[in-house]
Amino acid sequence: MAESPLLCVEDLHVTYHTPTGMVQAVKGVSFELGREKLGIVGESGSGKSQTGRAILGLTSPGGEVQARRLEFQGTNLLHADRRTLRKIRGAGISMIMQDPKYSLNPVMTVGKQIEEAFLIHSNDSKREAYARTLAMLRAVKIREPERVYRAYPHEVSGGMGQRIMIAMMMIPEPSIIIADEPTSALDVTVQLQVLAVLDDMISERGMGLIFISHDLNLIASFCDRILIMYGGQVMEECKAADLQQAQHPYTRGLLGCLPRLDGSQKELAVLQRDPAWLDTQGSTS
Amino acid sequence: MIDIQGLDVVFGHGTKTFHAVRDVSLKVEKGQSFGLVGESGSGKTTVLRALAGLLDRVAAVSGSMTVAGETLQQQRSQAFRRRVQMVFQDPYGSLHPRHTIDTILSEPARVHKLERIEERVVAALEEVGLDASFRFRYPHQISGGQRQRVSVARALITDPDIVLLDEPTSALDVSVQAEVLNLLMRLQREHGLTYVLVSHNLAVVAHVCDTLAVMQNGEIVETMSVQQLRQHQSSMPYTQQLLTASLGYDRSAIDAFEEFGR
Amino acid sequence: MQANLTLRGWLLAEVPESKTQARCQRLFISWLEFKGNPVAVVGLLIIASLVAIAVLAPWITASDALEPDLAGRLQPPGSEHWFGTDELGRDIRDRIIWGSRITLYIVGLVSVIVVPIGLMIGIVAGYMGGWIDTVLMRLTDIFLAFPRLILAMALVAALGPGLENAVLAIALTTWSPFARIARAEALTLRNSDFILAARMQGVSTAGILTRHVAPLCMSSVIVRLTLDMAGIILTAAGLGFLGLGAQPPTPEWGAMISLGRQYLIDQWWVPTMPGIAILVVSLGFNLLGDGLRDVFDPKSGG
Numbered sequence: 001m002a003e004s005p006l007l008c009v010e011d012l013h014v015t016y017h018t019p020t021g022m023v024q025a026v027k028g029v030s031f032e033l034g035r036e037k038l039g040i041v042g043e044s045g046s047g048k049s050q051t052g053r054a055i056l057g058l059t060s061p062g063g064e065v066q067a068r069r070l071e072f073q074g075t076n077l078l079h080a081d082r083r084t085l086r087k088i089r090g091a092g093i094s095m096i097m098q099d100p101k102y103s104l105n106p107v108m109t110v111g112k113q114i115e116e117a118f119l120i121h122s123n124d125s126k127r128e129a130y131a132r133t134l135a136m137l138r139a140v141k142i143r144e145p146e147r148v149y150r151a152y153p154h155e156v157s158g159g160m161g162q163r164i165m166i167a168m169m170m171i172p173e174p175s176i177i178i179a180d181e182p183t184s185a186l187d188v189t190v191q192l193q194v195l196a197v198l199d200d201m202i203s204e205r206g207m208g209l210i211f212i213s214h215d216l217n218l219i220a221s222f223c224d225r226i227l228i229m230y231g232g233q234v235m236e237e238c239k240a241a242d243l244q245q246a247q248h249p250y251t252r253g254l255l256g257c258l259p260r261l262d263g264s265q266k267e268l269a270v271l272q273r274d275p276a277w278l279d280t281q282g283s284t285s
Numbered sequence: 286m287i288d289i290q291g292l293d294v295v296f297g298h299g300t301k302t303f304h305a306v307r308d309v310s311l312k313v314e315k316g317q318s319f320g321l322v323g324e325s326g327s328g329k330t331t332v333l334r335a336l337a338g339l340l341d342r343v344a345a346v347s348g349s350m351t352v353a354g355e356t357l358q359q360q361r362s363q364a365f366r367r368r369v370q371m372v373f374q375d376p377y378g379s380l381h382p383r384h385t386i387d388t389i390l391s392e393p394a395r396v397h398k399l400e401r402i403e404e405r406v407v408a409a410l411e412e413v414g415l416d417a418s419f420r421f422r423y424p425h426q427i428s429g430g431q432r433q434r435v436s437v438a439r440a441l442i443t444d445p446d447i448v449l450l451d452e453p454t455s456a457l458d459v460s461v462q463a464e465v466l467n468l469l470m471r472l473q474r475e476h477g478l479t480y481v482l483v484s485h486n487l488a489v490v491a492h493v494c495d496t497l498a499v500m501q502n503g504e505i506v507e508t509m510s511v512q513q514l515r516q517h518q519s520s521m522p523y524t525q526q527l528l529t530a531s532l533g534y535d536r537s538a539i540d541a542f543e544e545f546g547r
Numbered sequence: 548m549q550a551n552l553t554l555r556g557w558l559l560a561e562v563p564e565s566k567t568q569a570r571c572q573r574l575f576i577s578w579l580e581f582k583g584n585p586v587a588v589v590g591l592l593i594i595a596s597l598v599a600i601a602v603l604a605p606w607i608t609a610s611d612a613l614e615p616d617l618a619g620r621l622q623p624p625g626s627e628h629w630f631g632t633d634e635l636g637r638d639i640r641d642r643i644i645w646g647s648r649i650t651l652y653i654v655g656l657v658s659v660i661v662v663p664i665g666l667m668i669g670i671v672a673g674y675m676g677g678w679i680d681t682v683l684m685r686l687t688d689i690f691l692a693f694p695r696l697i698l699a700m701a702l703v704a705a706l707g708p709g710l711e712n713a714v715l716a717i718a719l720t721t722w723s724p725f726a727r728i729a730r731a732e733a734l735t736l737r738n739s740d741f742i743l744a745a746r747m748q749g750v751s752t753a754g755i756l757t758r759h760v761a762p763l764c765m766s767s768v769i770v771r772l773t774l775d776m777a778g779i780i781l782t783a784a785g786l787g788f789l790g791l792g793a794q795p796p797t798p799e800w801g802a803m804i805s806l807g808r809q810y811l812i813d814q815w816w817v818p819t820m821p822g823i824a825i826l827v828v829s830l831g832f833n834l835l836g837d838g839l840r841d842v843f844d845p846k847s848g849g
Contacts, residue, residue: 043458158325187324187485188530189542196539214459221533257463259492261531262515267467268492271460339743342676366749379740383762385569392758393748421563423573439744 100161587838593831669729
């Protein structure tokens with residue numbers, strides 16, 4: 001039974017016009033997202049964050065987004081008007097970013113921010129919003145929701161901040177979450193606990209997740225499918241379980257240069273960059 | 286080579302103090318690589334900076350530290366500053382933005398009144414895999430990985446015995462990290478250096494070090510050899526949990542995670 | 548290809564071969580950026596013209612420009628006297644030209660006193676912290692609290708009127724904000740990794756302050772100086788206006804406005820022309836300062 005995908009991206013391009021010329025941040029990226037966890041992994045400059053932002057129309061000014069197809073549940077995102085886009089952002093597709101220090105409003109209490117996220121997309125009363133907020137805080141495994149409701153962002157730890165972020169982004173019940181390095185600023189145990197919360201919520205609600213990160217190991221163990229990006233293009237797409245059998249030399253190179261806990265202390269295989277990888281290519285699989 | 290006994294570091298004064306490091310003791314033999322692992326707030330970087338003598342105006346440091354037989358006083362001697370060098374985490378912040386690479390590298394030589402400065406600078410650049418054309422560039426003109434190499438070159442100029450490494454590759458891409466780790470290991474072999482490496486990344490420490498200490502809340506939880514770590518021979522639940530978490534996402538394992546009192 | 552041999556080629560070379568070349572390259576790139584801001588270039592042109600006029604004064608004015616000519620007093624602007632003549636029959640244009648030297652003298656002297664003092668006090672206070680910081684900042688506060696004109700008047704009362712005393716008064720009341728700015732920069736820089744690295748190398752505190760901290764504070768200080776320049780000129784003019792600065796017959800612009808005040812209604816050009824000169828020069832410094840601030844933004848690598 002093939003369900004239609006939640007998100008269709010075909011031949012996505014993001015180009016910036018700078019004084020020194022045109023910079024192609026994303027060059028022809030194509031993929032589909034169903035009710036699954038898709039990981040996009042790449043090093044800095046690979047275009048992975050730009051891809052995530054382009055989907056939500058959050059590309060910074062000066063950047064031009066083009067695609068043959070950019071559809072969310074049948075709605076064309078490229079040509080959508082502002083009202084449609086605003087409805088989709090939050091209630092359709094939501095985004096979690098890296099550092100809650102910078103993405104939470106420092107002068108509003110946590111509870112107010114989550115309520116605001118809820119009320120934007122619904123017509124319910126404030127009392128309903130309050131109840132929903134507390135329920136959401138409990139859902140992200142925060143033990144004292146009333147206390148945290150009244151707290152300010154600087155009063156909570158990093159891991160809790162990210163869980164608050166998840167609560168805020170989940171409360172309008174979106175179908176897709178785009179998470180851009182959501183746990184990179186956290187300690188490794190906290191990282192996994194936050195991801196477990198995310199994991200549970202996504203499976204319970206049958207959502208789709210795009211997980212953007214530079215951590216290949218984490219993505220391989222957390223996601224279902226992986227896209228490896230380099231130079232604005234997708235180098236390889238594979239199931240997470242099949243990562244060790246990846247074909248593309250860039251992927252193999254990345255796998256080879258990681259220090260391993262169970263490996264030897266021999267010299268790490270250095271990634272040899274082939275300039276041919278930067279040439280525009282057709283889709284690889 | 287390095288002997289730390291009962292190190293205590295307290296920040297702040299009066300009513301608002303923060304006890305960052307509590308009673309830490311460790312020993313590093315000559316030519317060894319010692320890793321300090323821990324999560325944020327564990328105190329590992331503070332231990333390194335206390336050893337480096339960089340905390341004198343900001344914290345109260347007590348306990349005894351001996352380096353190459355010399356007991357360290359409040360003010361580090363010039364001999365210490367020649368013998369012990371440090372590589373910092375942030376490639377963007379550890380080089381002065383207005384100094385050329387040449388200036389950055391010749392400064393330690395000048396301070397210690399070494400001879401043939403220009404030769405040393407060129408030799409250091411070569412050792413880290415950068416050619417002489419980098420000499421007169423500014424930091425903002427070179428990449429993160431190249432900046433980190435310059436940091437390493439700067440650490441080598443005075444022919445040190447000990448290099449302290451504060452998360453040297455945490456801010457680098459994985460492919461660049463591999464190059465820098467290889468470089469660090471080669472230099473250690475060739476120059477017989479002693480390393481103290483601080484990292485939150487267990488895999489990096491397992492790759493580079495012989496011995497490691499796991500820190501949490503300012504204390505050393507456990508000291509073990511890397512061999513023991515790889516064979517999961519830890520006796521402390523905190524270390525075991527850290528090890529499990531470092532292996533990747535495992536949903537069932539996460540349910541078993543404990544909060545270790547912070 | 549002769550690219551290697553031309554100055555431009557040398558300045559744009561991929562690999563600089565000496566510290567001097569590297570430094571010149573950086574300055575050149577900063578210059579190119581500065582050039583891209585037309586308003587800033589206007590400012591630069593104004594100041595450059597001021598300097599040119601001051602230097603060429605002997606050649607572009609009549610030899611008897613500062614001599615009174617009572618027969619020709621209070622002539623309106625015309626073909627012979629572009630800006631008219633003042634109450635003693637002297638050509639106003641020529642007086643303004645000679646006055647530009649005085650303006651530059653004031654501006655130069657104040658800068659030379661204020662920048663080193665402010666910078667030094669500021670970075671020492673910011674970097675050292677503790678009681679040194681407290682003492683130096685309270686000192687700064689004391690001088691900051693003085694109203695400029697009042698201190699100037701007090702100094703003049705004590706030391707007698709004259710241009711140098713006016714300059715001293717201005718300098719004493721101008722250095723405080725620079726110390727504040729330098730201190731703020733030093734405070735942020737104090738914990739930078741490159742400063743810690745310098746300490747690891749064994750660089751002395753003096754070395755760190757002069758070679759590491761000061762160069763990074765210079766940009767803010769210079770920008771603030773150019774923006775303050777307008778205020779400095781106006782204060783000097785104000786002092787001159789009160790008769791506390793340059794004494795007649797020195798063609799200081801403020802003094803010219805003061806003496807010409809009584810003719811404002813019927814012979815408007817007498818005080819107005821020097822007034823316009825002050826306006827233009829102040830504007831020039833302001834625009835230059837704004838342009839420099841844009842260039843010195845750290846993100847541009849300048």
